[in-house]
Amino acid sequence: MIESLFTAQVLLGILTSGIRLATPYLYAGIGETFGQRSGVLNLGVEGQMLLGAFAAFYAVRQTGNLWLGLLAAILVGGLMGLAMAFVSVTLRAKQGISGIGFFLFGLGMSDLLFQTLLGTVQTVSGFRPLAIPLLSRIPVLGPVFFNQSFLVYAAYLLVPIANYVMNHTTLGLKIRAVGENPEAADSLGVSVSRVRYFTVTLGGVFSGLAGASLSIALLNVFQQGMTSGLGFIAVALVYFGGWRVWGVLAGSLLFSMVNALQLWVQVLGLPIPSEFAVMMPYVLTIVALVVAVQRVRPPTALTKPFVREG
Amino acid sequence: MNKLSKLAVMILLLALAVSACAPAATPASPTAPPAAEPTDVPVEAAEPFRVAVVTPSANNDLAFSQSIHDAIVLVQAAMGGPENMQYVISESMFVVDDAGAAIRDYASQGYDLVIAHGSQYGGVLQEIAPDFPDISFAWGTTVDTFGIPNVFAYEARSEEGGYVNGIIAAALTESNVVGVVGPIETGDAKLYVDGFVAGVNAGNADAQVNANWIGSFGDVALASEAAQTHVGAGADVMAGTAQMVVGAIGVAKDNGILWLGTQASQTALAPEIVVVNQIYDWSGIILEIIDLIGQGTLGGQSFEITLENGGLYMEYNPDFDLPADVRALADETVQGIIDGSINVLP
Amino acid sequence: MRRRGKISLSSPIIDAFLPVIATLAALLVGAVMLLALGANPIVAYTALIDGAFGSVNSLADTLVRATPLLFVGLGICIAFRGGVINIGGEGQFVAGAISGTVVALALPEGPALIVVPLSFLVGALGGAIWGGIPGVLKARFNVNEILSTVMMNQIAVQGMNFLLLGALIDPIQLERASRIPQTARISPAFSLPRLVPTRLHLGTLIAVVMAVLVYILLWRTTLGYRIRAVGLNPDASRYAGINVSRHVALSMALSGALAGLAGVIQVFGVNFRVFTDGSAAGFTGSAGFHGIVAALFGQLHPLGTIPAAFFFGGLLVGANRLQRTVQVPAALITSLNGLVVVFVVSTELWRQQRARRRAGENALQSEGAGESKTVHQGWDDASAVASRIPDRETSV
CATH class of the missing domain: 3.40.50.2300 (Response regulator)
Known part of the structure; x- marks a missing residue:
């Protein structure tokens, strides 16, 4: 029976699903990576995603303009990020707990706005799959990789860009310096709080986009709490990736592919209880880390508010 | 302490800023009926x-x-x-x-x-x-x-309407593959899916029903991907139960796949493809x-x-052009369940 | 190396006013939201206070809601002091509740005085195993505990769904074909005694005693000293001959044991069975997360966690009463709780300044002051410092 998994139809199905499912993890995970590399842990990703998802959905619902929807998600996500930055950088609040606070706020607020402004579950016509000329014609794999929606392409384009910014630009150097040794960065004239304000706000923007990728591209609906823990998985995947953008990509793809696999396992009627099928991505993510023992260490100043001495 | 008072002002400003925005953003209309005054007075006949x-x-x-x-x-x-x-x-x-x-x-x-x-x-x-x-x-x-x-x-x-939906699905499927998405295997969700599977099997011996339990009542994204999996497996008719299926309905809509609803009317979400809903009344x-x-x-x-006492009923989407013979078959099935000639889950 | 707990004990009491002011500020924002929804904030907040503290019954409800938060929070104190971040409370709660309940269901005729403590022990063990796995994974394989505990929570939920729909389902549910995923009810003889004629049960008292025990463990025993040393400075601890990996795994397991105890006591004191709605929160009430909030509000001090859990439990109970009285969407309550958390945690800067000033004063009087200063930086230091541990440590 297990061999029924290894047909072209199933493998391509898993690949396509995995690529799609990984999209929100990529946005949120990359955003979180920037924050953590500069020393700020944001556990509020889930709340930012929900508010971003709602903002995008509502804007599209009102105006019919998808780009305004994206703008709304960016603005709302950015505002949430800015608030997180204010609380964790300026007010030096404990980051883990303030993140949980922002998560609860976003969870409740997006629901409240949904109930007062929309009242019931509705749909929008979001970003449609966009076949890339020529590339999408490649036999077999073309439709898998090159017939996705704009926000999916953008998520994967973000990976090399984010990696370049982080590792090959002055900005990236500043971010890493602030996360590793804020005192030294400060003495060299880098404003620790300005860098952290930037990364945490950017993280909020990306979380907002992650939400928008669900509400106006992949699902085209908004429902209360629709992210359903996705934001927390995204944070976990940053650890999986060892604070490297490529690692986040690997983690997102692994988690999503296994999730797609378990759906197929059920569809093919393999004799595995559905609960165990659903467990698979969570178990395998841990197993993958056990097998490939990592030697990375977190940014030294992670979760430590910076206080300039003297 | 200087910094302390500065912060106090900042927080106050933040609070005021939020205060200033909030009423403008949300219309001042209560979303629920006004509360009853909590009283300890025993209820008399004249009282509501x-x-x-x-x-x-x-x-x-x-x-x-x-x-x-x-x-x-x-x-x-x-x-x-x-x-x-x-x-x-x-x-x-x-x-x-x-x-x-x-x-x-x-x-x-x-x-x-x-x-x-x-x-x-x-x-x-x-x-x-x-x-x-x-x-x-x-x-x-x-x-x-x-x-x-x-x-x-x-x-x-819910297995009754599930069965009717199954019969309709069996009649409408051309690929002979039907998909169904559920939360966890319990309660009316399990009854519905069991009835649906029984209906498809009774209606079309060649048709195959793929079931997906996503392990959650809330995960819209996973419900959507489960539906995508059904699409990938060749399904051209789908059903599902619980609140997260709105994600699956979206997929059905995008792929032109027919949807059979349950619990409440889901027609408004995708009038093009929703065939019928089993309504709980x-x-x-x-x-x-x-x-x-x-x-x-x-x-x-x-x-x-039940279908018999009218608490369950099939609400057909007026905008969907259901072939008359399928509609007649469905009505017959409803009648059969009501008069007991059809035993849904023997 | 015994120190008097006076300084660290008194400071949270003085600092208690900061959270109160912050809460009031959050409620002020909430008042505007209430007005926007057409509800009267005065009526609403009267209901909140009344629902949380207004009567004997309300107080009992608050205490019942606070009990699991306190247990989980105490576990969080140990873990964070030991330098590991445990956000797996939800899964450990579930693991503890199930394993403890199995004992009670297997021995329905046994004497309560034996079965109940045995169930608690097994429940704590279940939680310890569920928490210990990420601990060992961290110590042995450098698997980050934030990642593994998030994943372990999901695994626990699916495991619970599997068991409650299968091996552990109430036989009566199978017999009548309703298949509601819950265990049978534990024997009434095993229910924890009620303290007053309310819902308040013995578990609350056990939690408070446990808080004192955890305090003693952390500050009065060699083991506790080592756990804290590892949390504060793993390198120095290693040079001092402490087996860092073992203590990392141990503090995770202890933390899990307390969350497991929260779960089993929730069964024996409140629900009398385990059930699932498909998620964890339906059964746990999100105690695994709220417990973190309680512990951090309590400055990661076991005794500080007592009032913090009480306060947060009261907020949860009272806010729901508010919803019922003015009939606003329940979502308002969630966002209000979030605002309170954000506002309260934002008082950190002032608290630090106060602590620094106090430390400065105390430094003139006693040598213990140095510790009281570092001790209060629990989360900040612990998380960053300890996540580096396994990097250089390979043997367990």
């Missing part, structure tokens, strides 16, 4: 009948919780409006402890009927109900009252329960909504 409902998800979830909310609104209208029947709700009480507190609180405020709309509330209800022997409780969905004298039980024989049994309470019976009876 007071109903309190506790639901696990939002009352606009297009599914389970909405079905009871819609029913109570119907009952309220049937009884002559809020003057005769007052209705309060605590929705999204997915934390069972909180639900328990709400049930206890409404009971101690002397509500005439407290409805615990969730099978997971059974345990707490079993602890609470004996403390309020004069209050009537209703608990759904469950097959019986488990021996508590002041509790009514209600359930949906609890209003009949709630009126019956209210009658019984009026006669002094506070519980001990179980109710079912």
